[in-house]
Amino acid sequence: MAGDGTRSFGVLTEMSGFLLSMAQAHVYRMDEQLEALEGLSTAQLSVLTVIHENPGIRHGEVAEMLVIKLAYMTKLLKGFESSGWVERQSDPADRRAIHLSLTPEGKAVVGRTLPRLLAHDAERPNGLTPREIGQLKRLLTKYLGLPERDEG
Amino acid sequence: MAGDGTRSFGVLTEMSGFLLSMAQAHVYRMDEQLEALEGLSTAQLSVLTVIHENPGIRHGEVAEMLVIKLAYMTKLLKGFESSGWVERQSDPADRRAIHLSLTPEGKAVVGRTLPRLLAHDAERPNGLTPREIGQLKRLLTKYLGLPERDEG
DNA sequence: TATTGTTATACTCTATAACTATA
DNA sequence: TATAGTTATAGAGTATAACAATA
Structure with a gap:
């Protein structure tokens, strides 16, 4: 922060x-x-993880789940397709819809990188104790209206 | 979320x-x-508030305080200067440095809009009780290493 | 008519680096 | 040599709207 050390956020x-x-x-x-994510951004890995977790998701x-603009999702998915990680399948019952799933290569990428991100997240420096981090995660989960995970 | 309602973030x-x-x-x-911010984004109002709170700040x-890239700050400040809200003064002791302060008009804008943002923030819908919001703010403050404010 | 997804444009902000002027 | 700030370019991601295909 430099200066005289009295800077304030008001x-x-x-x-x-x-x-x-x-x-x-x-x-x-x-x-x-x-650098453990093989060139993936955390946002990209989130998309792959959601598809991995919900095969056939549209x-x-x-x-909507990840609060990413549909127009930008189109661009992301194109990249994943050309990387050979994501497959599209159009719905025969509603041919506007596109169902997504991971290829074996896509699953392998998630299998390698997601655990590294998990570990990194747990070790990211911050001012909280492990107990407080647990509190923070619980509050954020509720803040977002997500279902609670029962921690160990 | 649509679909079958069983979508998961894993x-x-x-x-x-x-x-x-x-x-x-x-x-x-x-x-x-x-729309209560007169065209300002929350990020822009944060910059004006920090200058308001710390007149003469560089x-x-x-x-650094707001984790905004210096190169982008230059652009933001140009806009604020042409709006007549921010004044620059170069430091006679170190003529590389630029000290910032708000004009009367700049102070007036902050005086009008900041209370509206405060009120909006307190009312923004989320899944927490007022007590939990207090907990969340306390944890985030500590997470960031900011000095604690003693709440009422 | 409404919905799913695509394409395109403008805009915000970051990442990076080259640059000026000081120190 | 290092620091404060400027300028420029590429990229990520949003906001918006027009569009095609389908429902």
């Missing part, structure tokens, strides 16, 4: 939105150096 | 980084409709 730090944005920036900054469903 | 939800990213996306989505210090 009331910004009273807003959950500001704090979440700053925390995300912190995560982004830590993750950008991560294009638009993935976009 | 282990993604075990990662604080993923949850923070999703929460930030949620905030962004809620805030983009906010260009690069603002960028």
